[in-house]
Amino acid sequence: MDRWLVVGAGFAGAVLAERLASQLGALVTVIDRRPHIAGNAYDRRDAAGVLMHQYGPHIFHTNSEAVFEYLSQFTAWRFYEHRVLAVVDGQLTPIPINLTTVNQLYGLSLEPDELEAWFAARAEPVAEICTSEDVVVSRVGRELYEKFFRGYTRKQWGLDPSELDKSVTARVPVRTDRDDRYFQDRFQFMPRDGYTAMFEQMLNHPSIEVRLGVDYKEVAGEFEDAQVIFTGPIDEFFDFRFGALPYRSLRFEHVTLDQEQFQPVGTVNYPQTEAYTRITEYKHLTGQEHPKTTLTYEYPTAEGDPYYPIPRAENRALYKRYEALALETPRVHFVGRLASYQYYNMDQVVAQALATFRRIAEAR
Amino acid sequence: MDRWLVVGAGFAGAVLAERLASQLGALVTVIDRRPHIAGNAYDRRDAAGVLMHQYGPHIFHTNSEAVFEYLSQFTAWRFYEHRVLAVVDGQLTPIPINLTTVNQLYGLSLEPDELEAWFAARAEPVAEICTSEDVVVSRVGRELYEKFFRGYTRKQWGLDPSELDKSVTARVPVRTDRDDRYFQDRFQFMPRDGYTAMFEQMLNHPSIEVRLGVDYKEVAGEFEDAQVIFTGPIDEFFDFRFGALPYRSLRFEHVTLDQEQFQPVGTVNYPQTEAYTRITEYKHLTGQEHPKTTLTYEYPTAEGDPYYPIPRAENRALYKRYEALALETPRVHFVGRLASYQYYNMDQVVAQALATFRRIAEAR
Ligand SMILES: Cc1cc2nc3c(=O)[nH]c(=O)nc-3n(C[C@H](O)[C@H](O)[C@H](O)COP(=O)(O)OP(=O)(O)OC[C@H]3O[C@@H](n4cnc5c(N)ncnc54)[C@H](O)[C@@H]3O)c2cc1C
Ligand SMILES: Cc1cc2nc3c(=O)[nH]c(=O)nc-3n(C[C@H](O)[C@H](O)[C@H](O)COP(=O)(O)OP(=O)(O)OC[C@H]3O[C@@H](n4cnc5c(N)ncnc54)[C@H](O)[C@@H]3O)c2cc1C
Known part of the structure; x- marks a missing residue:
């Protein structure tokens, strides 16, 4: 029986776990060092009961019918065009x-x-x-x-x-018509019951085991004979041996107000004033009806969780050195935005993970 | 207070009832002579618990973003491309x-x-x-x-x-590529919980009253001062005074089998053999998981409920005579496929009803 360890329960990890279990009949263990599944797309109801996104607003949009069709197995959709x-x-x-x-x-x-x-x-x-x-x-x-x-x-x-x-x-495009949608993709929908619920469906398979609050380092020994999907930071995997890959981070401030609505659209940007870049009000995204409303203020920071790879040529060169190591590492497949040091939208990560799965399946 | 009678609880009637109540604050009574809402789009769970369509398979597809956005207020969606x-x-x-x-x-x-x-x-x-x-x-x-x-x-x-x-x-188009989707519209989705559930949401408004099993003739007297939306057959409204408009009908044979799946796609056509034209298996459309499966066989007939207007020039001319009467009938708006004697898909009926509503609202 095929044995796999998937490090990271975000889009990259969950798609691969699901495919390996359902299509190849593999036995899969998924770990994440965070106490929850869904990676940065994690959403939850806050103390007031408002559905919100722990790591800032995630709006799903794609032109890929294959990606949309794939995810449609695990969720129904709410039509939502972000403005x-x-x-x-x-x-x-x-x-x-x-x-x-x-x-x-x-x-x-x-x-x-x-x-x-x-x-x-x-x-x-x-x-x-x-x-x-x-x-x-x-x-x-x-x-x-x-x-x-x-x-x-x-x-x-x-x-x-x-x-x-x-x-x-x-x-950041400019338009000459009155189209005020933030995205113009063919499919613009939110998972009807949220991202976390969709991930639960993906990982709900008898041969997938999920262990949360567990770091790869803690269990690597236990999985020495397994194949590994690694979706964490590539530099960390190699103990930062060439130095750390630079990221820009964010501090999120989540606020619940005792009023039904705060702003007229999902996100308002502040390009001139204020220390935060934008405020997002989730009820526009989710369609939830609730007497209270929850907002997230985003403050960009230098330190913190790795969110945005800093797009400069020298950083790309540094990544390439890690990538060369990765190609020489047997048993381990590097997938997802942290392992690729690349800003990917969710649909791009799904497409990358599906392509990785096809390569794995064909190599059998 | 505005008083309205809506005759027919199908797409045409439900859209107008919803708009009149929610946008103009009107007091609306919806009647249907059938014992249910949703008109020909009515779906229900059968004795075995399989979600099926009482009046033959209804697959929603549209290129109209306005129609899709409108209906999205009342349902989440399941991605489904009919084959x-x-x-x-x-x-x-x-x-x-x-x-x-x-x-x-x-x-x-x-x-x-x-x-x-x-x-x-x-x-x-x-x-x-x-x-x-x-x-x-x-x-x-x-x-x-x-x-x-x-x-x-x-x-x-x-x-x-x-x-x-x-x-x-x-x-019936012909394609030179391998695209085997039956429709090519931009939006191809089924209402996640079925049509009837979507109609329940549309009609769920404090100033909409729904009365089922009631014919227009029975209550016309009670609504002499109301404005009327009539979505039934236009020839019947005028007591067939120029003769009946010809329709082709169908007999549906619903069958539940004690097996999970019967055929590989939603619909199989029989153009050469058999008395039925096609067999539809609903679980493909709805995504329902169930140990049994329900099918509908469609037998075209000359007699029965009015389904397909027969597209011949003389029938169109006959309709035009009724339409002239309709235009002279105060207080009554004729909307929907039976009142227009026109084969419309669901999205076209929604678009027609929304346009009718705009005209009513602008005339105030
Ligand atoms: C603020 C923000 C807003 C965004 N908005 C959008 C949007 O609107 N639309 C869109 O399409 N995309 C958006 N994205 C991008 C989206 O978040 C990513 O595409 C997606 O989350 C990437 O999935 P992933 O699986 O590659 O990574 P992640 O979701 O980051 O998952 C990786 C997981 O691996 C775990 N992990 C890492 N290392 C280890 C280890 N050593 N041991 C155990 N576990 C480990 C982490 O805890 C994490 O949960 C946004 C990103 C950010 C930062
Ligand atoms: C077999 C079949 C398959 C179809 N498949 C599709 C499909 O796949 N996709 C698609 O987009 N469209 C499809 N359609 C078309 C779809 O059914 C129609 O577009 C839609 O139902 C029309 O809505 P409506 O409100 O105009 O009429 P209806 O749904 O017929 O509603 C009219 C209602 O008025 C009521 N009524 C009539 N007269 C009276 C009266 N005097 N008093 C009280 N009540 C009255 C009737 O009982 C009925 O419920 C299909 C149609 C058929 C026949």
């Missing part, structure tokens, strides 16, 4: 910047075909686009850059956009 | 006809770009496309026409395709 507003010059205005944003902030009544010219008139020519600042300034000009991007990026990364690789801002 | 196989020459093969179908039936291994030429070589030139037969024969030739369409259409309509307007077969 975000930003507080800019004291006004609440849509982000990503769209036609409404520009008309509102500048008191205009442009039509879609006029906005492109409006941007073009403000865009600053940049000889070669290298940094995040270049990306934005060359598209919409310095004024919108300063209103929406500069302060937010400094808070988020602790770096000025001029010091950050262009790839970071590739994720 | 249909046809029994042709003793083989089970995908329908609509696609690359797999042709390769399988003819023992070929064509690639997508070759199939178009294969069809072209078989297509019969038709001077002017008038009938359903013309549509199919001019596209894929006589042989596939006879295998897939001729017998099915004769059973379904009691008419030869050469006697049926081309619009009937506009609904």
Whole structure:
């Protein structure tokens, strides 16, 4: 009988545990050093009974039918398209910047075909686009850059956009129509009963055993003959022998208010003022009806849990050295965002885990 | 206070009742002469406990984000893409006809770009496309026409395709790739807890009263001052004064078997043999796990409940005479498939009802 140890009960670990048990008939032990399953997607009811996300808001969106179909085995869905507003010059205005944003902030009544010219008139020519600042300034000009991007990026990364690789801002598009959805993916849904409930379904298999509050180091000896899926930090696995991979972290402040609603949409961004970058109100995401409401304030920090790999060339090079070690490590498969040192959305992690499973199955 | 009578608790009636109550604060009475809500979309657990559809299989699919978003207020969703196989020459093969179908039936291994030429070589030139037969024969030739369409259409309509307007077969496309989904709409989902549960949510409003087993004629007097939404047959409303609008009907045979699964997909069509046109196994649609399984056999009939308006020019002309009367009838709004004498899918009825509501609201 195949014996597997899966380190980490987040998306990467849970998908692989589920596939190995249900498709290959393997005997799987899943461990996580945290006291719960679901990794960073963990959600729970707080003291007031409001369903909230322990590690900041997680909104599911994907263009992959295969990923959506796979997860649909374990949950029903609530249709939810995320919308975000930003507080800019004291006004609440849509982000990503769209036609409404520009008309509102500048008191205009442009039509879609006029906005492109409006941007073009403000865009600053940049000889070669290298940094995040270049990306934005060359598209919409310095004024919108300063209103929406500069302060937010400094808070988020602790770096000025001029010091950050262009790839970071590739994720913040500008729209010339009135589409105010934060994402444009084909499938935008929340797991109907939450993420943790979906993970319970995935791991609910007679040949999957789950042990929580257990670190890999504590049990590695017990699984010397097993195959291992490792979804933790790759540098930690190798005892940081080349040094630690740098991450940006967050401090979450969860607040429950004795009122039904706090803000008009799921997330409000604060690109200019405040020490936090954004406030999320979960009831918009979950559709829960409740007399109270729970919010999360996100404060970016240098220290803390590893959340965002810092996208600089030297960090990538350092990761590549660890990756070379990983390729030489028999029995161990490295999967997920921490083992890949890569910011992945949930659907990308699922796709990566399914691809890893296919490779494992084909190698038999 | 606004007083409304809604005749019919199907999609048309339930959407309007919900909107009138929740958006205009109206006092609404919904009646249906059947002993249940949900109209033809009614589903229930049968004696064995299997969730089934009383009036034949209803699969929800739409390209309208507005319709999907509207219904999402009342249900969570199960991702489900319908697939249909046809029994042709003793083989089970995908329908609509696609690359797999042709390769399988003819023992070929064509690639997508070759199939178009294969069809072209078989297509019969038709001077002017008038009938359903013309549509199919001019596209894929006589042989596939006879295998897939001729017998099915004769059973379904009691008419030869050469006697049926081309619009009937506009609904049966042919594909040159391997896509074997029956529908290609953007949103393909079943209401997670069934249609009836969704309707219960829609009608669950303090100012909506539901009375079942009640015909319009019985209560018309009581509602002489109310506005009326009428979703029943338009010819019946006017006492058939120009004659009855012709419909094709179905007889459903519901069978529960003491086995887990009966067929590999939700629906299997029988275009050549058997008196029934198709068999549907509900567990594929609902995802229910159960040791037994329930099927519905559909037998097309001339007599019975009005299901499919017969698409012929003279019938349309007859409907137009009733429509003229309807336009002159104060207080009464005619909505839905029976009042429009039009085959509508569920999402189209929802869209029509929402548009009717907007007109009512704007007229205030
Ligand atoms: C603030 C924030 C917001 C996000 N929002 C979104 C969003 O809206 N949409 C989206 O698609 N994605 C979002 N993401 C990304 C999402 O969180 C990740 O894609 C996903 O959680 C990655 O899954 P994973 O399994 O790779 O890692 P994780 O979820 O981090 O799981 C890894 C698990 O391994 C455990 N572990 C690590 N090392 C060990 C060890 N040595 N022994 C035992 N256990 C160990 C950890 O405790 C952890 O539970 C967000 C991320 C953050 C940080
Ligand atoms: C066999 C079959 C399969 C179908 N499959 C699909 C599918 O897969 N996908 C899809 O999108 N659509 C499907 N449809 C279409 C779908 O059923 C209709 O779009 C939808 O039910 C129409 O809603 P409605 O409210 O207009 O009419 P109905 O659902 O028929 O509701 C009208 C209601 O009015 C009541 N009524 C009528 N007259 C009176 C009166 N005088 N007094 C009191 N009550 C009255 C009736 O009892 C009925 O309940 C299918 C239809 C059939 C027949």
